[in-house]
Amino acid sequence: MSASVLRTQLGGVLRRPGRLLMTGLSVLVAAFVVFGAVLAYVIVTRTTLDTFSQTPEAVDVVAYTTGGDPLSPGQVAAIRDTPGVAGLTGRVTASFTVGSPSSGSDLDLLADPGAGPLSRLTLVSGAYPRAAREIAVDRRAAGRLGVTAGSTLRLGTGDRARRPATVTVTGVVDGPQDATERAWAPDRVVAGLTGEPGFPRVDVLVQPGTDVPALINGLSERLLRDPAAYVSITTGETMRVREARDAVRPYDQLFALVAMFVAIAVVAAALVATSTFRIVFAQRLRQLALLRAIGAQRSQLVIALSVEGAVTGLVTGTVGVVLAQAAGSAAPALAAMSGHTLSGPGPQVGAAIAVVIGAGSLTAGAVLAPAVSAAGVSPLQALRSASSLAGERGISGPRLAGGLLLAAVSAGLAWLTVRGTGSSEALLHLVGVGAFGFGALIALGPVLIRPILAVAGWPLRRFGPAGRLAVSGIGGTPRRAAAVSVVVALGVTMLAGTVVGISSLQLWTDRTMAARTPADLALFADGEVGDVVTRLRADARFRDVTPFRMADFSAPGGGFSHGAIAVDLTAMPELRTLEASAGRLEALGPGAVVLSSTAAGDLDARVGDVVTLRSAGEVRAAVVAVLTGDGPLRTGAVLAPADLDRLGGVSAGVLADIAAGSRDEALAAFRSAGGPSGADVAVLADERDKADGEVSSLFAAAVGLLGLTVLIAAVGVGTTTGLSALERTREFGLARALGLTRARLRLMVGLEAGLYGLIGAVLGIGLGVPMAWLALESLRLDLPLTLPAGRLAAIVLLTAAITVASGLLPARRAARVSPVAALATD
Incomplete structure (x- = not known):
């Protein structure tokens, strides 16, 4: 009997390869991503080994x-x-x-x-x-x-x-x-x-x-x-090999980070697969119940359905690996068209087999819970509609209690994370907060989506019958909506948390670089700079030309040394962005000093205190402000010119921004302005660009990698929408018979797909932003929490748009069915 059940299930799957690929589409994408990451590492490594070496090929x-x-x-x-x-x-x-x-x-x-x-x-x-x-x-x-x-x-x-x-x-x-x-x-x-x-x-x-x-x-x-x-x-x-391997070593850390994001994408694929198989099995309740009625045991059905899932994973995993290998093999030719050189990855047979086996194992695990649930159907349910189970509302009491318990554990770990002091301990707590919090989201999803749907559905109802039907379609299957939206929420949580974290890093970097590199160019001289300022101000290639004077100082007891600067804090745009954590920068004048945060800590000084700064001379000044970071050009104090001169050992310099021409042309003109012999010229803009580039690269890489999770979630939305459309063929036929046009039906299905994304995005933002705050607080990164409202709104809108796009094909297919044929469908 068990062999007959197995043949029945596999026969139905293999006779419909299109349905098989649709069911395992998320696994296909995950296999493509995993094997693509392997091929990318091979390509980068081989390209570096083939092209990077400081030793010419002829050296023996x-x-x-x-x-x-x-x-x-x-x-x-x-x-x-x-x-x-x-x-x-x-x-x-x-x-x-x-x-x-x-x-x-x-x-x-x-x-x-x-x-x-x-x-x-x-x-x-x-x-x-x-x-x-x-x-x-x-x-x-x-x-x-x-x-x-x-x-x-x-x-x-x-x-x-x-x-x-x-x-x-x-x-x-x-x-x-x-x-x-x-x-x-x-x-x-x-x-x-x-x-x-x-x-x-x-x-x-x-x-x-x-x-x-x-x-x-x-x-x-x-x-x-x-x-x-x-x-x-x-x-x-x-x-040559040694040099190349040294050059490849930094990529190991990069691809370790890539592996972490790929693992998140695999988790999303597993969740999508679980949701998809739950829908597929719900559509086959009559068949499963009839098998139970003629003698099939529950364990036999579980085994048959699990094998079906494993076969689906093996087939879709193989397709994903083949597509990734084709893309990797085409990469050198595509790079050559743009003038770049890449080495081919070659066939990676071992990795390919491992990915395919992993895809089968992943799908077999993902199908287990839906298989156990579907195999438990009683023979009496053979007379029920296949869609009735999907329409069950609410969640059970044990599930509600479990979800609340997971939420309480996550909140408790969050409290411990904020109070903790060790970075390694904080990281473990953060992982626990995320894991338990996401578990609570999965358990309580059907309850949480209702208030979100009530708010999001209000404007959609203005689309007329199509909007109202879309909202009721999602609300009528809260479990299904929650299962799909939670996958979207996983990607958006990571994405929103990363965007908040990197935006905070960007703000901190901008503030830091505004102090450290307040101008594009700087000239440093041991003595006076003469009439360099006059010549530079007369040159149209420069703007905001500002002289400054510097000296070193220490406290009377010694033990540390800082630089002091006298410069007009309102003369340059970057200097005007300096912020004080206490006091007022406008109060700077004779007998007053603005301290950096580090110097204030070394001097144990607060606003209103009088500090003594000593060098060749000595200055007593009242602290009128403490900066959030360094002073201009990494100095520890900003003084009035007369106070700085009393310190002694004064050097001079000039700051300038580039107004016209290239940086190299402006630099050559800056040097030729006639500075004193031995003066140094620094291109501060290079340091600022490097810092901005690092943050921008980090942002682009993180968004790109986390986008894989959103992509898999979108695949899940498309698959769920497609299967739902097949399940609701009679419903759509009745709506068409009652006067709903094809365009309105397509709009309704598209809006349903968009609602999956919108609900998931809202849940993800609600979880991701607190996680980002928690990370900044617990890791003591001293970064200002920034809420980039524009970027977060863009994430919500883009996620909704992507999920709407994923529902376009199922919407077109649903609209093509005639009302008569739809009403005749069982």
Whole structure:
């Protein structure tokens, strides 16, 4: 009998592959996402291994020091004289400060032959340096320093015992990129500028046909005779792989984060699958009851339905894996069309099998609860309508009690989280709050959606009969609506919490960077800046040109040191955004001081206290305000100019924003304004852009990854709407017979799908925002809680729109059925 029951269930499924794919669509998407993440990691890793290496492909052997002194000229000569060596080049990086007239920028000088198989460079313009005191710069350095072939630069090392060297720029090159300005020259030229004749590393090119292992052994005998020598010798291929793996390592952390979000998407897929199978089995109550009537045991039905779910998972998982493999294989060709290079992932058979088996296991687990419920139908229920069970209202007493208990546990953990002090303990509590809170949401969902539906349904009823029918359709099946909406709520909870958290981080970053980098450009001089301010104010490329003065101070007892600044806090837009946690910034004047939060803590000072600041001189000033963070340019105090002068040891500088032209052009003009010798120029806008870019990248990555959960939830809404439309064919036929047009019927089904998303979004916002606040409070991140109302509203509207779109196809199919055929359907 059990075999017959199993054949009956599987036969019905396999005869209708379209229904099978529809039932397991969420699992298909989850398999695609999981296997796609695996392929993405493989692509990134292989691309990095294939393309990223500071060691050119032609390098056969690398000798480098692992400690102590670099390779001496004698050791380099010994390598050069070894039989089989066709050529070599030293590798070294030296840091210089570019001095007047192009002052204030750091420049890294790297050794490279400039041509041949051992070079990493491509000449863009001019010529590669060959003589002493000649260098080539990359495009970034050329733009930032305002130089071309033939320009001269004055390089200083910061070592007062060494005199600055004037070098000639002979050309512009493209090479390995970095965040700093870079220059290049042959190894002997770099050695002449640094005064260090040796190299920490030497790349070796061997003659064709040379036995590389034998050559390495010979080099070892020559270089390691001195027991104090710290020299390692390896092949070029080994070095390239080592460098590439070092570059890949940061991606491991990124993909660990991706794995966490993918796991959330898998949970959403499991919830969608559970809801879908509950609807499918409810539609087959008569068949299941008849099987019970002719002798099928409940356990046999549970096994048959579980196997059906596993088969559904295996089939849809396989389809998802195949689609992901096709997308991964097409990625290199698509990247090549946009001018990028990606390595293909190749067939990942082991991972594919694991994902397919995981999809089958996930679906088998997801179908278990609906299978147990459906198999418990009594034979007498064979005479009932298949839709009657779906229309049952409310929740049972044990479920209500369980939901309230879960909510109480979540609230208790939230209280412990706020009171806790340890970050690891807080993280565990946060996970518990989220898990128990979401469990309570699942249990109490049918009760919670009613007040939301009452509010959301009020404007929908203005759509006429279609709106009223849509609201009543959702309200008539609260369990089903709750099951689908809770999946949407899972994605929206994570999304809303992330948006609130990152918005708070963005506000904190903006406030911090407004103090640390109040201008695009800054000039720092040991003495006075002369008439630089006048010249810059006369240049249309700059605006808000503001002079400032700085000094260091400490408390009378010592123990710490801070910087003090005298600057007009109303002169620049960023300075005007500074906020005080206590006091008033407008009260700053002679005999008054504004302290940073750190300096106020070190001085144990509050608004109204009189503090003593000591340097070469001494100043007593009343605290009129305490900032929420640092003072301008990371200083600890803001003073009036006369008070700052009394401290002594004063330096001067100029701040300016760029009004016109590119940043590189403005930087070149800023440097040429005639600052004093030895002055430094800092591009503060670079630091601000970097901080903004990191936050923006974090926001985009988090939203993109969490969007996977919303996508799977939308798939669940579409599947539920489609199955519901099949279940309610007679209802739709009756509505059409009573005069409801096709357009109105499509609108009704679309509004029902949108209501699933709207209810889930409201529940998700209601859970996600408190979770974000709890995270900020418990982890002591010192971030201001920000409620980005516009973004949160956009999440609600976008979620509703996505779910409406997911219901368009079922709506069209429902509207195409004629009233006569619909009324004849059982």
